[in-house]
Amino acid sequence: MLRPAWLVVPAPNQDDLAQMQSMLNAGNLHTVCESANCPNIGECFSQKTCTFMILGNICTRNCRFCAVEHGQLPLPVDREEPKAVALSAKQLNLAYVVVTSVTRDDLPDGGAAHFAKTIQAIRQALPAAKVEVLIPDLLGQFASLRQIIDAGPEVISHNIETVPRLYKAVRPQAIYERSLQLLKRVNTSGKNIAKAGIMLGLGEGHDEVLQTMVDIKAVGCRILTIGQYLRPSPQHHPIMEYIHPTTFKMWEEKAYEIGFNQVVSGPMVRSSYHAGQCYAKTFRSESKKSRR
Template structure:
């Protein structure tokens, strides 16, 4: 907060998916609020935010998966809070190239889509998602001209070291620039259990491996989350590019 950063969730508080790690309610969400993009932008301006993270629930009920709402919000922030950078953390849009294009063309600073876990565990952890579909989202965003892309994963779900390194290589092959790695924490007894609390030394080793593989910014630690130091990672990538 002291860094002038905050995260906003678009498109309501009800998700059309039921991921095993997530505490967001699953159900039938209401229609998008056409005033939401401007409201978010106005709040970001009033709070004096210099870096805004915009995410959403999954909206498989919408033809574009909510892409237009993301794009409208990014544009509204650019208009009403000029100079603020924006990171979008998007669902997979069922790998719709047009939905991804809609978001990319609104010119977010960072395009983030989380892989969440390794390929073997992906179907269990993200029931309605697919590992290679998520890789395709990152790859397509780069192909469409997105300068900076980002992904995040959780440890402690039963993955092996070798599987994590394979995921990291896959993400780099998709052009991903920024990686966050954090510890999975079980939100309720109804969600997937924690298989392992990973030692901080392993997080540190994976951070080093990430830089070796070519990521431009890596944040890896038990308390790291997707938007952890979002503004710093974006700045680091910009400095590397310069």
């Protein structure tokens, strides 16, 4: 299946890539931009932004859509990593810092304490910066999630990825209801904005997408991202459909009708795409509502 024209992106500038990679390598850091083969890497690296990926680059799960390396022997936790992330964020002069991780089911807390330390290190290095974390499901452990909530990031994001019917084929080690429960707990904490993302093109039906969006909004998510699934290799789940940009626009309008505060929907959209702008718009819209 050939990629349509709306999914063709310019090749990244090699100088931009080299500069960012040099800085990241100096701190022994990983980014999801590189590890997940993000199609927007050229745009983001040219603007000196990235999504830091902590806890190594080997995931303990084997989701059938993801390009990140997986295995049962992930890297040891790097205790210096929080400081290295904070230092790199400061070097880039980031006003909005996004941090994600591989899933670490081998760790008792799923890596929650490491997330908290990273958030705290960023706060110390960049007191004015906003922080968004994109976290795994932590095996549903509320005590682990509480550590991240209490660290105070502005946004806690967790991807639902696809409709429940496709979980067994696409993300067999995840549980749809567990992910919804995590987002509900983030929202009810009252401390953070809950955000989620889904992909299209995996074989989902219209009514399934609509119900998934309703489910995500029902647990209190205020921000939703919707993007096109792109197959990382022939060994991954096949692309069942390329979704036209007009259809993404339709889903954006539906999401606003359902009640989301901010929606980013399009073929090239990924979880952290324009995350800072999305947060700013959410904050402004909620401030206007509170003044009414």
